[in-house]
Amino acid sequence: MASGTLKVSTLGGAGIFEANTFEEWQERMSNRFVRLQVSTSRPDNFHALLHGRSFDDISLSRTEPHAHQVDRLQDFICQGEARYYKLSMLLGGAGLVVQDGREAVLGPGDMVIYVTARPYSAVFVDAADSLVMVFPQVALSVSAESVARLTATALSSTSGMGRLVGPFLRELAATLDSISGHGGIMLAHNTLVLVNTMAYTELGAQGADPRTGALAEVKEYIDRNLASSTLGPSTIAAAHYMSTPRLHYLFEGAGTTVPSWIKARRLDRSRRDLMDPALGHATITQIATRWGFPDSAHFSRAFKAPFGATPSEYRRPR
Incomplete structure (x- = not known):
């Protein structure tokens, strides 16, 4: 399979990465997030876009790839490395996230939380458009043990706190390329406050620890x-x-x-x-x-x- 050159441009202060081969996407996914095994059943004519922004220790990315799967393998997880949560919201298409013995089947508007310190898998079909937020585990007010009850659980944007958080995240994804500077930092941290509130209220609805x-x-x-x-x-x-x-x-x-x-x-x-x-x-x-x-x-x-x-x-x- 031929490999091409990763295209990098900046529009409105935002990094946009276009991969025209699957090898490019493999490299970008591990460099942008954590070490991952990336695979696809359709490597030919693969194409993907990633819009990425980082503010302090919070990463915001919008991904628009062809069908593929990512696996965070146990061998990739190093003892003592920084621990992060990922919040993904599916903007379009369909996906599946598996962690801690649970499976979250995702449709447009669904959100899911998973942790980089334990193995997980995520599968996306063609036209799966997602917003991914990566932030330190210690940033949430709730304990790691409690959040473990939420991993790989679909959180709807049509009920509970999701009715407030979901539309906000959708608008954030739509304007990601234009966010920059101090305003972007404040927006990223305010987004984290909303995510924290959603996790806390969701756990309360389940009968929290x-x-x-x-x-x-x-x-x-x-x-x-x-x-x-x-x-x-x-x-x-x-x-x-x-x-x-x-x-x-x-x-x-x-x-x-x-x-x-x-x-x-x-x-x-x-x-x-x-x-x-x-x-x-x-x-x-x-x-x-x-x-x-x-x-x-x-x-x-x-x-x-x-x-x-x-x-x-x-x-x-x-």
Whole structure:
């Protein structure tokens, strides 16, 4: 089979990848997401389009390929690698996602969540148009154990929270190429808030694990008190009438720790303030101090690690 050249262009700040051979698509799928085995029963005259955007640690992609299958094999999963969730919404055509012994048969408007840390398979027919969102596992308020009850379960856009989230995701896919800069970052994070809410309410409808509700309440409390200099495991546990070991247990189930979560949320609030035109008069030091970073040098190092730029670099218009 002949191989061609992957075409890359940018329209409206968005990367568009066109594959004219199946080999090109195989390479792109693993490079864009995680390591995957990609196969098709119709390799001849294969064609696919991928519209991709990345904002911080959130990836948004719209894929329009010919019929193919992707498999996340156990041998491809490395111990200690970052763990991500994938949310896929089928915009057109038909598909199937298999994980954790469940199968989600997808039609237009259906959504599904699956995790990269465990094997899965996804099968798509011709004209299967999908929006795929990839985000860190720790970004959800609900525990990994609870989300495991949702993997490979079709979530309809005609009922429950799906009636709100589904149309939003469809419009997001339609305008993906035009999203960029700070506005794109804010939109990606707001999309994640909606996905988080949908997962939480769906689990509640199923009779969620009590730890899911407890963890969500604790995370809401942390968000409300991020500016407090006394915020820490002992004060959080006391406010929720639980022991400190119990608090740590909740966060271990979500794949993170209490201090790491607090730091990540404070950095995210700082990032939002740096993007906010209404706060253009505030100095970086003032913003850092507001969110619990009294040492400017430490704040700069801590900020650059997840966002790839210093606060001053990040604040410049993109």
